[in-house]
Amino acid sequence: MSDHVRNTGPMLASPRCGAKTRSGGSCRSPAVHGRKRCRMHGGAQGSGAPRANQNARTHGLFTRDAIAERRGVQALLRESRKLLEEMK
Numbered sequence: 118m119s120d121h122v123r124n125t126g127p128m129l130a131s132p133r134c135g136a137k138t139r140s141g142g143s144c145r146s147p148a149v150h151g152r153k154r155c156r157m158h159g160g161a162q163g164s165g166a167p168r169a170n171q172n173a174r175t176h177g178l179f180t181r182d183a184i185a186e187r188r189g190v191q192a193l194l195r196e197s198r199k200l201l202e203e204m205k
Contacts, residue, residue, distance in 0.1 A: 134158055
């Protein structure tokens, strides 16, 4: 047998990953230094989308202008339905 003493205190005291598991509990792995997730849940180097991700802006369906335009159209449709109901 070895006389090696394991120093597990710092790892046990490290912050834990905040991801939810499929069973509903939280992940018990230690978070990557400087991040809130473990290496398996997005804390690894190179994980996630690149900064200024151009692929996320292919169609513009969820830009502020597009959302505001859709809300305006919905409001006009509501008003026209009310007018049609009043005319009956």
